[in-house]
Amino acid sequence: MTSPLPSITGLSDLAGRYDAVLSDVWGVVHNGVAAFPTAVEALTEFRKAGGKAVFITNAPRPSGPIVEMLDRLGVHRDAYDAIVSSGDATRVMIEKYRGRNIHHVGPATEDDLLYEGLDVHRTDADHAEVVVVTDLDTDHDNPEMYRDRARQWLARKLPMICANPDRVVEHGDQIIYCGGALGDLYAAMGGMVLMAGKPYQPIYEEAFRLAEVAAGRPLDKSRVLAIGDSVRTDATGAAQFGIDLLFVTGSIHAAELDAFGKPDPQAIADLVAPSRAHMAGFLPRLAW
Structure with missing residues (x-):
């Protein structure tokens, strides 16, 4: 049985361990209707502290229109350095x-x-x-x-x-x-x-490349953190790419995990365990 996860209050508890984050978008940064203000703040503060943030999304559109959508939803551009979408990766297949x-x-x-x-x-x-x-x-x-x-x-x-x-x-x-x-x-x-999108390798390779471009230097995977809300895509993708995971429980798994009530760390660990992801922690919503 997997050991219970350490309790964290926000990304600030982990920020010193990582040079870059590859963050899911829908379910982590917004819900399709509006931005999550605490998530936008967390990523902005991470970047202010010198970290780099790349959005990695399974949106089936090229990344250009996604920037415009994020603007409309209230995800300001200070929160991220670059975006790679499943649409970008899929165009290669088409x-x-x-x-x-x-x-x-x-x-x-x-x-x-x-x-x-x-x-x-x-x-x-x-x-x-x-x-x-x-x-x-x-x-x-x-x-x-x-x-x-x-x-x-x-x-x-x-x-x-x-x-x-x-x-x-x-x-x-x-x-x-x-x-x-x-x-x-x-x-x-x-x-x-x-x-070609998450959890498959092409989209992670491109996101990692963009993080290195933003940093202006090579990055070590041990200092790159994935942030996501899906076991099937985010956790599995992080595990296969060899980076740690910060798991957001308050989205598609919210009800089964009682994310906003009294979540059981063991239940969360057990849910994520089949992906083989190494979890740095969990939060109901991304916050600083």
Whole structure:
């Protein structure tokens, strides 16, 4: 059994041990509706103390539009040095289909920038060579609603590129399904699913590179901290990349962990243990 975790009050308790943080965004820095002020403050103070902060997000869009979204939500630019998104990493996968037909699943126009300059043609599934999933079509959908469509993709042996590996995300006071949940369904049915975002290595390698650019020198992984709220993506990704994790319990795992009541450190450790992540601590919300 994993030992209980040390109690910390904020990022300031750990800041001296790390030169950079790779922080999740949705669920850690904002909830899709507004920024978490304590999280913005924590990252800003970390940077004031000389640390570097790179946002690493499974958003299925290039990082440019994400900066604009963060501005609208109240995440000011003093809180981070750079951003890398699953959309950035996914564009490399889509590049091989340049000039060819793809079938898009997700909001009709919201993710257009994912394809900008790639010269792909969005068609129905009967004429496509690959399915590209950014999210479910609406926030009210669930993966089971797509099973019949998935059978059609499978019958044509279409691979799926999933631009957002997240299964669920916090949106205001609700939990909604993301593209990763549809990817899981398709994989369970026997389909081929390709992902580049968290917990996979390409996005971490780019985030680490950006942290080194911001620092102006090489960094040691032992002095880089991941911050995230998902065991499947953030904890597993941190473990596979070989960096420590600060776990935010008050998002998608809030109810099961009683994050804002009397959380049990042993229960938190047990939840994260299958990822093999080394936890530096946990907090219900990121704070300084």
